[in-house]
Amino acid sequence: MPHTQSDLRPDDADAWLERALVADGAVHRDAYIEDSGFTARVMDALPAPAALPRWRKPALAALWTVAGIGIAFALPGTMFDVARETFRLVSARPFALSEIAALLLVVGVATGTGTVMALRKD
Amino acid sequence: MASPPEVTDAQLIARCLVQDDRHAFAALVRRHQSGVRACLRKLTAGNHALADDLAQETFVNAWRNLAAFRQEARFSTWLYRIATNCWLANARKRKEELLGDRDGAIEDEQVGEDVAASHGDHSRASTLRIDMERALGVLSEAERAAIVQCYHNDLTHEEAAYVLGCPVGTVKTHVLRAKQKLKVALSAWNPDAASA
Numbered sequence: 001m002p003h004t005q006s007d008l009r010p011d012d013a014d015a016w017l018e019r020a021l022v023a024d025g026a027v028h029r030d031a032y033i034e035d036s037g038f039t040a041r042v043m044d045a046l047p048a049p050a051a052l053p054r055w056r057k058p059a060l061a062a063l064w065t066v067a068g069i070g071i072a073f074a075l076p077g078t079m080f081d082v083a084r085e086t087f088r089l090v091s092a093r094p095f096a097l098s099e100i101a102a103l104l105l106v107v108g109v110a111t112g113t114g115t116v117m118a119l120r121k122d
Numbered sequence: 123m124a125s126p127p128e129v130t131d132a133q134l135i136a137r138c139l140v141q142d143d144r145h146a147f148a149a150l151v152r153r154h155q156s157g158v159r160a161c162l163r164k165l166t167a168g169n170h171a172l173a174d175d176l177a178q179e180t181f182v183n184a185w186r187n188l189a190a191f192r193q194e195a196r197f198s199t200w201l202y203r204i205a206t207n208c209w210l211a212n213a214r215k216r217k218e219e220l221l222g223d224r225d226g227a228i229e230d231e232q233v234g235e236d237v238a239a240s241h242g243d244h245s246r247a248s249t250l251r252i253d254m255e256r257a258l259g260v261l262s263e264a265e266r267a268a269i270v271q272c273y274h275n276d277l278t279h280e281e282a283a284y285v286l287g288c289p290v291g292t293v294k295t296h297v298l299r300a301k302q303k304l305k306v307a308l309s310a311w312n313p314d315a316a317s318a
Contacts, residue, residue: 016312017305024254025273028164033156038174042151042181049142 131197138188147188151181154198157275158205164270165209167259176212180205195284202275203285206267213263250311257307261300264288268296269304 072079129149137146158180162173183204184191191200258266264286271282272293279297283290305312 014301014305016314017301017308020250020254020308020311021269021273021301021304024251025276027251028160028274029276031160033159035152035155038155038159038177039148039151042155042178043144043148045178045182046144046147046185047182049144 132193135188135191135197138185147185150197154201155181157198158201161202161270161275162205162209164255164258164274165206165266167266168255172212176205176208179208183208195281199277199281199285202271202277203287206271206285207287210263210267253308253311257304260303260307265296265300265303268293269300272297 131150131153134146134150137143138150155177159173159177162176162180163170166173166176180201184201187204191197195203258269261269267286268282271277271285272279275285277285279290279293282293286293286296
């Protein structure tokens with residue numbers, strides 16, 4: 001027996017709308033929108049990367065130089081005192097050959113790393 | 123020969139964050155632009171120019187806030203959330219500009235007439251699409267967003283709640299109310315009403 005509108009539960013009565021929504025949703029998801037330059041426009045609209053000013057590196061080098069000269073003038077004789085004291089400590093203790101080799105290696109690595117860091121491009 | 127495995131969204135996002143890699147972000151935009159633009163076209167009731175402007179705004183906001191993406195949802199779902207927020211902000215702005223110009227009841231009636239008039243001109247599928255787009259125009263922003271997320275973006279109620287930033291119960295209420303309005307606006311598509 002064919003059922004009438006009044007026999008139907010509310011969900012069944014609205015089934016046509018559910019079907020229409022599902023069908024429209026499926027068409028919506030299947031339809032691919034071509035890029036057509038959209039990505040390029042987005043990339044153009046992105047904020048510019050934070051670029052370091054060109055003068056930063058020489059300015060920093062100059063500041064460190066000034067600071068070094070300033071310290072040397074402010075504390076005369078300090079460098080000689082430090083060097084003399086270091087030599088006294090080192091000479092008072094006998095070093096094994098392996099320790100000297102390790103020290104040279106550390107100094108070499110530190111010098112190499114420092115050189116690479118100084119020469120690298122920003 | 124097997125094709126190389128596709129880079130995942132998570133890998134592309136990591137490249138963007140760690141290396142500030144804009145090529146990786148461009149790949150993300152290319153991958154998701156269709157979905158985001160289509161979603162916004164639905165939300166803007168077919169205004170393609172506005173939808174594309176909002177989509178662009180969506181991706182720029184996504185780039186700015188990429189570090190805040192915690193992977194608690196799919197990247198596409200996160201993009202839909204940003205897109206919906208962009209659209210809502212724009213809709214509020216436009217509403218302020220057009221305040222008092224439109225009346226919901228008149229709109230309902232108008233859509234019903236348009237729906238009936240257009241049936242003879244187009245094929246059934248494309249007519250349904252056009253009618254649906256018009257019918258979505260009678261819904262409130264929240265109702266339209268709920269319908270688009272649940273039916274067009276095929277999200278679960280939980281995912282839609284995340285996108286809309288509201289409880290799941292509110293999403294279900296919006297969907298129910300939207301369906302009541304759509305039933306009126308699309309009544310010409312009701313086979314029972316047509317045969318009666």
